[in-house]
Amino acid sequence: MRKYGFLCWVLGFAVFGLATMASPTRALxxxxxxxxxxxxxxAVSLLSRYIQIDTTNPPGNxxxxxxxxxxxxxxxxIEARIFESAPGRGNIYARLRGDGSKKALVLLNHMDVVPADRRFWSEEPFxxxxxDGYVWGRGALDMKGSAIVELMTMLILKRQGIPLKRDIIFLGMADEEAGGAMGLGFMVKEHFDLFKDAEFVLNEGGRINLRGDGKVPYYAVGVSxxxxxxxxxxxxxxxxxxxxxxxxxAVNKLIASxxxxxxxxxxxxxxxxxxRFYADIADLEPSPKKERLKDLKRSLKDPVFAAEFTKNPRANAMVRNTISVTMLEGSSKVNVIPSQASAKIDIRLLPGEDPKEFLKELRLVIGDESxxxxxxxxxxxxSSPTNSELFQIISEVSRNHDPEAVITTPLLRGFxxxxxxxxxGILCYGFMPFKKSDKERSRVHGxxxxxxxxxIKFGMGMLYEIVRKLVAK
Ligand SMILES: [Zn+2]
Incomplete structure (x- = not known):
């Protein structure tokens, strides 16, 4: 399907003529x-239409x-199928086939968005x-823009007729913002066979960090x-x-614990x-912090530096397992001592930690068998390794774009x-090649x-480059 020529012209006219309201002309x-x-x-026109589909979760739709x-x-x-986990909760799966000599790549995204309160927006969220050079709306960053760039990558490869050694699988999932049970959770449980041949997944969770002065200090790839x-x-x-x-x-015992x-x-x-992350970004900091960050493990042995470093809650969460007490339940009446009380705690464990071991440690801390x-x-x-083919390609393409930028792998405190x-056993990397400043990032869910x-232009070009390097023969 490499030669388009005359057929392409006819198709272009047909598509354009029949469906100007929906189908953009074929760009290739x-x-x-x-x-x-x-x-x-x-891509801009597709994203604009996609944002107009209100997928606020709940209910999702x-x-x-x-x-x-x-x-x-x-x-x-391109072959595609829809899977409904519940009425209205659709998931889309599509596959562009290669010759199968190498395992598949999954381009993962979620289709649901968090609610938007029109009163606080300058424009219609949907x-x-x-x-002014922007596509506005809920999901533009999280993550409808990424989905369109993933889609375009597949379309370009297909239209160009590029021979592939790996299949590319597009997974547009429901329900991510509410935990994913109706989305990827459902797909993994019921239809894992569809993508068990994957070796790599590209997902959200990484970005190109943009400073206020327009410089790019680092490319962040999510591996852990x-x-x-x-x-x-x-x-x-x-x-x-x-x-x-x-x-x-019960309440007294619970509070003591x-x-x-x-x-x-x-x-x-x-x-x-x-x-590794702090060593990578150390040079972006002034002395003496720079020298300290180069070997964080050693530096944290100094109690004065450790106290200073862990004062920042985000930094603190990078260097220890954390525990937040978040929910409490006792009596439902002020004058009744209940026979039972309960609490929920949110623990986040560092990579490599064993939950069972942590539980043992916690029991010792609680010291109350009841x-x-x-x-x-x-x-x-x-974590996913940094010596894999996909990670190496992301690094290489990033370096080509920005020889001075650092390519690094911050630990995600969320998941x-x-x-x-x-x-x-499938390697998953968080990386969408959009340049985002802290200000832009604050609009995610905002x-x-x-x-x-x-x-969109830059992200589409770079994602295409990365994917092509990985999948083309
Ligand atoms: Zn998201």
């Missing part, structure tokens, strides 16, 4: 280099977005307005995330009337991922859908979310 018909100017227009993608894949001759380990503590005690206190009441937990300082641990501990969520903190793959046309 001739052989040779892609027509980036036309592709940029096409991702089926409309899944159909939007399906119609594009159908038109382009209008898809293109204004802390593992959430959420627990519920429940304790029983003597009930009774609030007028007659009992020292062994929680007090021991919040006073417990988990030991400082610099895992290799974090040691406290029942249940696991609510436990995701093992697994993404990557764990579904890492648990199954007001006036928007992505610049410049970013």
């Amino acid at each position: 018909c001739a052989e040779g280099d892609p027509n980036w100017k036309a592709l940029e227009k096409e 991702e089926i409309k977005a899944a159909k939007f993608f399906k119609s594009i894949f159908d038109r382009e001759g 209008g898809g307005l293109v204004k 995330e802390k593992g959430p380990f959420w627990l519920k503590l429940t304790v029983r005690g003597s009930p009774g009337h609030g007028s007659t206190p009992k020292s062994d009441s 929680l007090n021991r937990i919040i006073n417990y300082q988990t030991p400082l641990k610099v895992v290799p991922e974090v040691q 406290i029942k501990i249940e696991r609510i969520l436990s995701i093992p903190p697994i 993404t859908d990557c764990h579904y793959f890492r648990e199954r 007001n006036d979310e928007r992505i610049s046309v410049e970013n």
Whole structure:
């Protein structure tokens, strides 16, 4: 399907003539280099239409977005299927085939978005307005813009007729913003066969860091995330009337235990991922911090530096397992001493930690056998290696774009859908090549979310370069 020629012209007219309201003209018909100017227009127009599909979760309604993608894949001759996890909760899967000599690449994205309150926006959150060099709307950054760039990458490879050694799988998932049970959780459980042949996954979670002065200090690739380990503590005690206190009441016992937990300082641990990250970015800091960060493990042995470093809650969370007490439940009446009280705690474990071992440590801290501990969520903190082919390609392409920028791998304190793959031995990397300043990032889940046309153009070009290097023969 490499030669388009006359057929392409006819197709172009047919598509343009029949469906000007929906289908942008084909930006690629001739052989040779892609027509980036036309592709940029096409990507902007697709993103604008995609933002207009309201996929606020809850309720999600991702089926409309899944159909939007399906119609594009159908038109382009790329096999695609929709899977509904519940009425209205659509997931889209598409596959562009290679010769199968190497394992597949998954381009992962989620189609749902968080709610937007129109009162605090300058423009319609679901209008898809293109204004002042930006595409405006909820999801522009998280992560409808990425999905369009992933889609365009597949379309360009298909239209160019580039022979592939790996299949490329597009996964547009529902429900990520609410935990993913109706999205990737469902797909992994019910349809894992569809993508078990994958070797690599590209997902959100990494970016190109843009400073206020327009310089790019570093490219961040997500290879590791802390593992959430959420627990519920429940304790029983003597009930009774609030007028007659009992020292062994459930609430008293629970509070005493929680007090021991919040006073417990988990030991400082610099895992290799974090040691490497700070060493990578050390040169961006002034002396003497620069020298300190170059060998964080050693520097943290100095109690004065350790106290200074861990004062910043974000830095602190990079060098230890953390515990936050977040939910409490006691009596429902002020004058009743309940027979039971419970608390939920949000623990985040560093890569390489064993939840079972941590639980043993926590039991010692609590020191009360009567406290029942249940696991609510436990995701093992697994990292993806930096010596893989995909990581090497991301580094190489980044260096070509920006010889002075550092390519590094910050530890994510939160977690993404990557764990579904890492648990199954598939390498997952967080990297979408958009240049984002802290200000732009603050609009993710915030007001006036928007992505610049410049970013769409740059991101599309760079993602295409990375993917092509990995999948083309
Ligand atoms: Zn997201």
